[in-house]
Amino acid sequence: GDSVTQMEGPVTLSEEAFLTINCTYTATGYPSLFWYVQYPGEGLQLLLKATKADDKGSNKGFEATYRKETTSFHLEKGSVQVSDSAVYFCALSTGANSKLTFGKGITLSVRP
Amino acid sequence: NAGVTQTPKFRVLKTGQSMTLLCAQDMNHEYMYWYRQDPGMGLRLIHYSVGEGTTAKGEVPDGYNVSRLKKQNFLLGLESAAPSQTSVYFCASSSWFEVNTEAFFGQGTRLTVV
Numbered sequence: 001g002d003s004v005t006q007m008e009g010p011v012t013l014s015e016e017a018f019l020t021i022n023c024t025y026t027a028t029g030y031p032s033l034f035w036y037v038q039y040p041g042e043g044l045q046l047l048l049k050a051t052k053a054d055d056k057g058s059n060k061g062f063e064a065t066y067r068k069e070t071t072s073f074h075l076e077k078g079s080v081q082v083s084d085s086a087v088y089f090c091a092l093s094t095g096a097n098s099k100l101t102f103g104k105g106i107t108l109s110v111r112p
Numbered sequence: 113n114a115g116v117t118q119t120p121k122f123r124v125l126k127t128g129q130s131m132t133l134l135c136a137q138d139m140n141h142e143y144m145y146w147y148r149q150d151p152g153m154g155l156r157l158i159h160y161s162v163g164e165g166t167t168a169k170g171e172v173p174d175g176y177n178v179s180r181l182k183k184q185n186f187l188l189g190l191e192s193a194a195p196s197q198t199s200v201y202f203c204a205s206s207s208w209f210e211v212n213t214e215a216f217f218g219q220g221t222r223l224t225v226v
Contacts, residue, residue, distance in 0.1 A: 004154075034214075043116075043202055043217035044155075089154060097162055098143055098206050099170070100215055102154040 002027045002101045004090050009106035013080055021075040021106055023064075023090035031092040033057075033066050033073040034100070038087040047075075047088070080110045114138050118203050118218035125193045125225045133188040133221050135203030142208040144186040145170070145215065146178060148199040155202065161186055162208070193225045 007022040025031065032051045036044040048057030053068035062077045073090060090103040119134045135144065142163050147155040157170030161180040175197060177189045186205075190197060200222050204215040 036217075041219075043219045044204075045217065046214045049214065097160065097168075098208075098213060098215065099145065099157060099160060100155075100204075102147075102156075104152055104154040 002031070002092060002094060004092055004101055004103035006090050006103035006106050010109060011106060012109045012111065015082055015110055015112055016079045017110075019075070019077040019080045019084075019108070021088055021090075021108070023073045023075065023103060025071050025073065025090075025092050027071075027092055027094055027101075029094045031094045033064070034091045034093065035062070035064055035073070035075050036089045036091060036102075038089065038105070040086070044089065080108070082110045082112055084108060085110045116203055116205055116216050116218040118201075118221050120221060121219065122222050123224070125190075125223065127193060127195060127225060129193050130189070130191050131193065131223075132190075133201055133203075133223075135186045135188070135205075135218060136184055137186075137203075137205040137216070138184065139205060139207070139216065140183070141205035141216075142183070143206045143215075144180065145204045145206075146176070146186065146188045147202045147204065148172065149202060149220070150199050158188065158201075190223075193223075195225045197223065198225045199223060 034049045035047040037047045048059040050057040050066035056065045089105045145160040146158040159178040164183040203218045206215040
């Protein structure tokens, strides 16, 4: 079945540091890939997505590129802010029902 | 826009009690989902619905039932709560118009079973 593997956390960075969160996947067919973010006390919201190989999703300074050859969708940001502190989930979706399969999530803490 | 609204936000149940979680969406979405979030486990799909009057099992359906009598509402029921059902529950919805499109999430219901 489909699965998503995220790097282990938590991650603590200083403000303005470079961020990479690794995500790899296993899926049948051609999945769409997503990064969702969960701020404290809130539900999940879409951060960015990519629907086909070599697509780059971007939003709020975050980027991720759909790499079919390495089955990866790593999240990057050049300079993190305290306000980026949240839990980040990598996810994929295949099939007509658009069901999401999530990774375990990783907590990012950014200190001033 | 309200988006996806979950009721209640918090609940404490005793083992064996029953309850219903309500999810309402105002985006006219066809697809609706119930997930549970547990530490170190990510989100796991409990049940989902592809339209009014339809339901289907997800990854972890045991101990839960659902109903979708109206397009905008998706109810999750626990008939006899167990401590293993202590979790944060999220409802989500998405449109059928675009395959593998974005899902919109509610703010969650934190359920504790003692």
